[in-house]
Structure formats: C-alpha cells, structure tokens
Amino acid sequence: MGKAAREVSARERIKAQRERERVQQQRRRIATIVTAVVVVLAVVGGGWWYVQSGRSExxxxxxxxxxxxxxxxxxxxxxxxxxxxxxxxxxxxxxxxxxxxxxxxxxxxxxxxxxxxxxxxxxxxxxxxxxxxxxxxxxxxxxxxxxxxxxxxxxxxxxxxxxxxxxxxxxxxxxxxxxxxxxxxxxxxxxxxxxxxxxxxxxxxxxxxxxxxxxxxxxxxxxxxxxxxxxxxxxxxxxxxxxxxxxxxx
The missing domain is CATH 3.40.30.10 (Glutaredoxin)
Structure with missing residues (x-):
C-alpha cells in the first residue's frame, strides 16, 4: 500500500472513529433526557395522583x-x-x-x-x-x-x-x-x-x-x-x- 493510500485509510479510520463517538454521545444525551423526563413525570404525575386520590384536608x-x-x-x-x-x-x-x-x-x-x-x-x-x-x-x-x-x-x-x-x-x-x-x-x-x-x-x-x-x-x-x-x-x-x-x- 502506497503512502497516499495509507493516508486515505488513516483519515477514514479517524472519520469512522469520530462518527462512532458522535453517535455514542448522542445516545448518552438522549438517555439523560429520557431519564430526566421520566423523573419529572414521576414527581409531577405522582404528586398529582396523590392530590386527587388523597383529598387534601x-x-x-x-x-x-x-x-x-x-x-x-x-x-x-x-x-x-x-x-x-x-x-x-x-x-x-x-x-x-x-x-x-x-x-x-x-x-x-x-x-x-x-x-x-x-x-x-x-x-x-x-x-x-x-x-x-x-x-x-x-x-x-x-x-x-x-x-x-x-x-x-x-x-x-x-x-x-x-x-x-x-x-x-x-x-x-x-x-x-x-x-x-x-x-x-x-x-x-x-x-x-x-x-x-x-x-x-x-x-x-x-x-x-x-x-x-x-x-x-x-x-x-x-x-x-x-x-x-x-x-x-x-x-x-x-x-x-x-x-x-x-x-x-x-
């Protein structure tokens, strides 16, 4: 493999690695957002359910x-x-x-x-x-x-x-x-x-x-x-x- 081909191959590997990292970061962000939304819904929704079912005095x-x-x-x-x-x-x-x-x-x-x-x-x-x-x-x-x-x-x-x-x-x-x-x-x-x-x-x-x-x-x-x-x-x-x-x- 010539020098030019090796350089192209290296650039492609770097590009592929960066793309994998980008996808992983995106997945982590999505997971974080989903977790936060679930927690908020649990607190707000749960609190609302308790208010309705418990009947405040x-x-x-x-x-x-x-x-x-x-x-x-x-x-x-x-x-x-x-x-x-x-x-x-x-x-x-x-x-x-x-x-x-x-x-x-x-x-x-x-x-x-x-x-x-x-x-x-x-x-x-x-x-x-x-x-x-x-x-x-x-x-x-x-x-x-x-x-x-x-x-x-x-x-x-x-x-x-x-x-x-x-x-x-x-x-x-x-x-x-x-x-x-x-x-x-x-x-x-x-x-x-x-x-x-x-x-x-x-x-x-x-x-x-x-x-x-x-x-x-x-x-x-x-x-x-x-x-x-x-x-x-x-x-x-x-x-x-x-x-x-x-x-x-x-």
Missing part, C-alpha cells in the same frame, strides 16, 4: 403552639405532647416540598392542633448551584428571623406560595421582608435581620450537620416518624399519612 382552626428549638429546628405541638414525633426536612426552593405542603400540610397542622403529633420542621438546603443556592439560602436565613408563633407558619407558607422557578433568581430580600410583615411579624429587628442575612452562616452550619447525619439523604421532602423514614406514597396521601401517625401513637 382543610385547616380545622387554630394552630398548635410554634416555638424555635435550641438546635435550630421549629416545633409545632400542644403542651405535653411528646410523641409520636414527625420530623419534616424541607427546602423552600424544592418544588416537591411545595407540593407536600399543599397536599398534606393541612393534615399535619390539624393533627398537631388536636394533640395527636409533635411536628418538628427542619429547613435545609439541597441546592448547590445558582440561582437555586442563593434562593434557598436567603429564604431559610429569613425564616430564622421570625421568633416563632403562628407568624412563623404564615411566613413559612407564604414563602412556598412565592417559590420561584428553579431557573430564576427569587426570594429577594425586600420581598422576604414584605412577606414577613404581611405574615404578622412585628419584631423591630426583623427587617435588618433579613437584609443582613444574619443567620445565613447559622443556617449553613445547621444544614451541614443535618446532611452529615443522613437525615435527608434521599432529598426533600423527607418525613421521619419516630425516627423512621416515611415513604412518599404515604407522605403525599393525606388520609394515609393521618392513619400512619395515628398508628404510631398506639
């Missing part, structure tokens, strides 16, 4: 007392109620957490008000890139500026109502201040606390500790009843969640 009246715990969590429980304990790990930027609050949040609140469960909210951060990282950090730090009471829950729910898309910057400091005041927060230091992000590092430390404990290693929302994780099929079905909590009290 309506709030029955006043909330159980809400207080800030020494470890940085927020407790909602009637005096003397110590079990069962429902731990809720949530991220204000997480769409599934918003869906949970809309679907099963009223059940949790009603049961706490009835003295049937002690609820412990753990606001955590699962996002690591912008704009979601900044969004969730600002919201979580702002929530720490609310000194408990029903105002905390009103603010908590308002943040979810205003949750921005994951691709957009949201939870602006001025908005967080305004939502807090709308929620009934009257503390004179609230605005400065939010705008200075006073508790941003405290929140980061809390999040790190919770993550290291693997309390929410499967993501958010994660619900634990007396320390044992509850499957999402129960968490997103209000009637099933209610019965599970009642069973744990026996």
């Amino acid at each position: 309506t709030l029955s009246g006043e909330l159980a007392p809400i207080s800030l715990a020494a470890d940085g969590s927020t407790v909602m429980a009637k005096p003397g109620v110590e079990k069962p304990v429902l731990d809720i790990y949530e991220d204000f930027q997480c769409p599934a957490c918003k869906a949970f609050e809309q679907t099963s949040g009223p059940t949790v609140k009603n049961m706490a008000a009835a003295g049937q469960v002690k609820v412990v909210y753990h606001v955590v951060n699962i996002f690591t890139e912008e704009p979601t990282l900044g969004n969730t950090t600002r919201a979580a730090a702002a929530a720490r500026c609310v000194p408990g009471g029903k105002q905390w829950m009103t603010f908590h729910d308002r943040i979810y109502k205003e949750q921005p898309p994951e691709s957009k910057k949201g939870f602006a400091l001025d908005d967080l201040v305004a939502w807090g005041k709308d929620s009934g927060v009257t503390d004179s230091g609230f605005e400065q606390c939010v705008k200075s992000q006073k508790y941003a590092q405290t929140q980061a430390d809390y999040n790190k500790k919770a993550a290291e404990s693997k309390a929410f290693e499967k993501g958010t929302p994660t619900l634990r009843l007396n320390g044992k994780e509850i499957d999402n099929s129960l968490a997103f079905s209000p009637s099933s969640l209610r019965q599970t909590i009642l069973d744990a009290a026996k």
Whole structure:
C-alpha cells in the first residue's frame, strides 16, 4: 500500500472513529433526557395522583403552639405532647416540598392542633448551584428571623406560595421582608435581620450537620416518624399519612 493510500485509510479510520463517538454521545444525551423526563413525570404525575386520590384536608382552626428549638429546628405541638414525633426536612426552593405542603400540610397542622403529633420542621438546603443556592439560602436565613408563633407558619407558607422557578433568581430580600410583615411579624429587628442575612452562616452550619447525619439523604421532602423514614406514597396521601401517625401513637 502506497503512502497516499495509507493516508486515505488513516483519515477514514479517524472519520469512522469520530462518527462512532458522535453517535455514542448522542445516545448518552438522549438517555439523560429520557431519564430526566421520566423523573419529572414521576414527581409531577405522582404528586398529582396523590392530590386527587388523597383529598387534601382543610385547616380545622387554630394552630398548635410554634416555638424555635435550641438546635435550630421549629416545633409545632400542644403542651405535653411528646410523641409520636414527625420530623419534616424541607427546602423552600424544592418544588416537591411545595407540593407536600399543599397536599398534606393541612393534615399535619390539624393533627398537631388536636394533640395527636409533635411536628418538628427542619429547613435545609439541597441546592448547590445558582440561582437555586442563593434562593434557598436567603429564604431559610429569613425564616430564622421570625421568633416563632403562628407568624412563623404564615411566613413559612407564604414563602412556598412565592417559590420561584428553579431557573430564576427569587426570594429577594425586600420581598422576604414584605412577606414577613404581611405574615404578622412585628419584631423591630426583623427587617435588618433579613437584609443582613444574619443567620445565613447559622443556617449553613445547621444544614451541614443535618446532611452529615443522613437525615435527608434521599432529598426533600423527607418525613421521619419516630425516627423512621416515611415513604412518599404515604407522605403525599393525606388520609394515609393521618392513619400512619395515628398508628404510631398506639
């Protein structure tokens, strides 16, 4: 084989190799897209099915007392109620957490008000890139500026109502201040606390500790009843969640 022929053969081999690599890359991209779509459909479709089949409750009246715990969590429980304990790990930027609050949040609140469960909210951060990282950090730090009471829950729910898309910057400091005041927060230091992000590092430390404990290693929302994780099929079905909590009290 002459030199010219060898060069042509080499070019053809290189061309064929590049084409194989292109096809492989295309297949990987398609697989990734398909996987992402399946996951999104599972979350959205599953959440919708649970909403329809579980029938969300309506709030029955006043909330159980809400207080800030020494470890940085927020407790909602009637005096003397110590079990069962429902731990809720949530991220204000997480769409599934918003869906949970809309679907099963009223059940949790009603049961706490009835003295049937002690609820412990753990606001955590699962996002690591912008704009979601900044969004969730600002919201979580702002929530720490609310000194408990029903105002905390009103603010908590308002943040979810205003949750921005994951691709957009949201939870602006001025908005967080305004939502807090709308929620009934009257503390004179609230605005400065939010705008200075006073508790941003405290929140980061809390999040790190919770993550290291693997309390929410499967993501958010994660619900634990007396320390044992509850499957999402129960968490997103209000009637099933209610019965599970009642069973744990026996």
